[in-house]
Amino acid sequence: MESIRSKVSYISGLIDGLKIDESTNEGKIFLKILDVLESMAEEMENMSEAQKYTEDYMDAIDENLAYLQNDLYDEDYEAYRGDIDESFEEIRCPNCNDIVYVDKDMLGQRENVTCPNCHTNISIGDTDAGGDNKK
Numbered sequence: 001m002e003s004i005r006s007k008v009s010y011i012s013g014l015i016d017g018l019k020i021d022e023s024t025n026e027g028k029i030f031l032k033i034l035d036v037l038e039s040m041a042e043e044m045e046n047m048s049e050a051q052k053y054t055e056d057y058m059d060a061i062d063e064n065l066a067y068l069q070n071d072l073y074d075e076d077y078e079a080y081r082g083d084i085d086e087s088f089e090e091i092r093c094p095n096c097n098d099i100v101y102v103d104k105d106m107l108g109q110r111e112n113v114t115c116p117n118c119h120t121n122i123s124i125g126d127t128d129a130g131g132d133n134k135k
């Protein structure tokens with residue numbers, strides 16, 4: 001942007017230095033063109049500043065959005081994990097090693113569950129395969 005301004009200044013100096021006669025048709029046109037160029041240089045400077053401001057603003061919004069997303073997802077995840085831990089028991093299928101989540105209410109009512117992965121019957125009483133056995 002600085003270069004446009006300096007180029008316009010250079011032309012302005014050139015017109016002054018060449019002693020262009022302002023009373024001639026050519027002189028009038030040169031001065032009009034110079035006037036337009038100066039206006040355009042100024043206008044573009046303003047636009048550039050406005051764009052810079054918008055970019056900074058967008059960056060700030062982007063950052064805030066990222067914080068919000070992190071917070072939301074963290075809370076969702078914690079809530080989800082908390083739910084699982086509270087009402088479900090992790091049981092490892094002895095056949096395929098898949099983790100099966102069993103509703104704790106079901107533990108008191110049933111002696112075994114069917115693995116959804118390999119359809120093996122897993123004995124719930126087998127505490128060796130329970131969720132407390134984490135490595």
Ligand SMILES: [Zn+2]
Pocket residue numbers: 093094095096097098115116117118119120
């Ligand atoms: Zn299985």
